[in-house]
Amino acid sequence: xxxxxxxxxxxxxxxxxxxxxxxxxxxxxxxxxxxxxxxxxxxxxxxxxxxxxxxxxxxxxxxxxxxxxxxxxxxxxxxxxxxxxxxxxxxxxxxxxxxxxxxxxxxxxxxxxx
Amino acid sequence: xxxxxxxxxxxxxxxxxxxxxxxxxxxxxxxxxxxxxxxxxxxxxxxxxxxxxxxxxxxxxxxxxxxxxxxxxxxxxxxxxxxxxxxxxxxxxxxxxxxxxxxxxxxxxxxxx
Numbered sequence: 207x208x209x210x211x212x213x214x215x216x217x218x219x220x221x222x223x224x225x226x227x228x229x230x231x232x233x234x235x236x237x238x239x240x241x242x243x244x245x246x247x248x249x250x251x252x253x254x255x256x257x258x259x260x261x262x263x264x265x266x267x268x269x270x271x272x273x274x275x276x277x278x279x280x281x282x283x284x285x286x287x288x289x290x291x292x293x294x295x296x297x298x299x300x301x302x303x304x305x306x307x308x309x310x311x312x313x314x315x316x317x318x319x320x
Numbered sequence: 321x322x323x324x325x326x327x328x329x330x331x332x333x334x335x336x337x338x339x340x341x342x343x344x345x346x347x348x349x350x351x352x353x354x355x356x357x358x359x360x361x362x363x364x365x366x367x368x369x370x371x372x373x374x375x376x377x378x379x380x381x382x383x384x385x386x387x388x389x390x391x392x393x394x395x396x397x398x399x400x401x402x403x404x405x406x407x408x409x410x411x412x413x414x415x416x417x418x419x420x421x422x423x424x425x426x427x428x429x430x431x432x433x
Contacts, residue, residue: 241365247415249357249365262363296421305361305409311423 209233210312212297218318219287227282227315229297237261237307238280239298240272243314249296255280256303284317292319324414326424333402334432340387341397341427343412349373353415354388356397358408359426365411371395399429407431 210231219225231238239262240252253272254262260272269285284291297312324345333339345354356368371379371388378386383400395414399406412424 239363243421246367247353247355247370248367251362251364254363264364294421303363305359305363306428308425309359309363309423311421313420 210297210299210310212295212312212315214315215313216316216318218320220320221287221289223287224283224285225287225317226284227295227297227317229280229282229312231278231297231299231310231312233299233301233310234278235299235301235310236277237300237303238274238277239300239309240280240282241296241298243294243296245293253280253282254303261303287317287319289319292317324412324422324424326410326412326427328427329425330428330430332430332432333399335402335404337402338398338400339402339429341399341410341412341429343395343397343424345393345395345412345414345422347393347414347416349416351417354386354395355411355413355415356384356386356395357411357413358406359411360408368410369397402431404431404433 213228237256239254243249252266255274258274271283273281294314294316296314300307300309352373354371358366369381385398387396409426415421
C-alpha cells in the first residue's frame, strides 16, 4: 500500500488556468507538507499543516492555497498558473511536527505550465 | 521495490573532524539523479550536493563531497571540517528521469563542540 500518494502524477496546463494537486496519506499522521522542487533540484517547503491547521507558510504567492479537509489529506490549489510554477511538487507527512518524527514523501507531481 | 537505505539513524562527530554518512540504493534505471539534502528543524530541505548517475566524477561542494560507486549503488556523503551549523537531519534521495523521487529515512547528525 502506498503511504503517501499524490494525484495526478503529471499535469500539463495552460497559463492562467486553475488547477489542484491532491495528496493523501494512510499512515495516520498529524502533519502534512508541500514542497516545490525547481529545475535545479532545490526542494523548498511551501506549507505545513498539523491537525488541519496551517503551521508553516513560507513566502509563497497568494495564488497557492493549501486545503486540508481532514488529517489524511492536504490538497494544493493553484490559481492563475504562471510559467514559473512549472516544477515537481512533493507532498510529505509525519507524526507530529518534531524534527525527530520521520517524514514520508509522496512520489511527486510534475506540473508543466505552457 | 526500489529503495534508498541510510543505515545510520544517528551519528556524532567532533567539531572540525570529518564524518561520512552512508547511503545505498536500489534501481533498475541506468540514468538517475542522487541527492543529499540537509533538513534543519524548520523542515526546510536544503540541497547539499547532487550527482548525475552518468557522471563518473564525484561531486564536491566546498566541505561536502560524495563517494559515488555506481556498480555498488552506493552514494556516501563526506563532511570535512565539521561545523556546529552542520547539525541536522540528512536525507539521501534518488530521482529517476520520470521525476519519481525516493528518500531514505534520514540520518541525524550531531556535532560535538
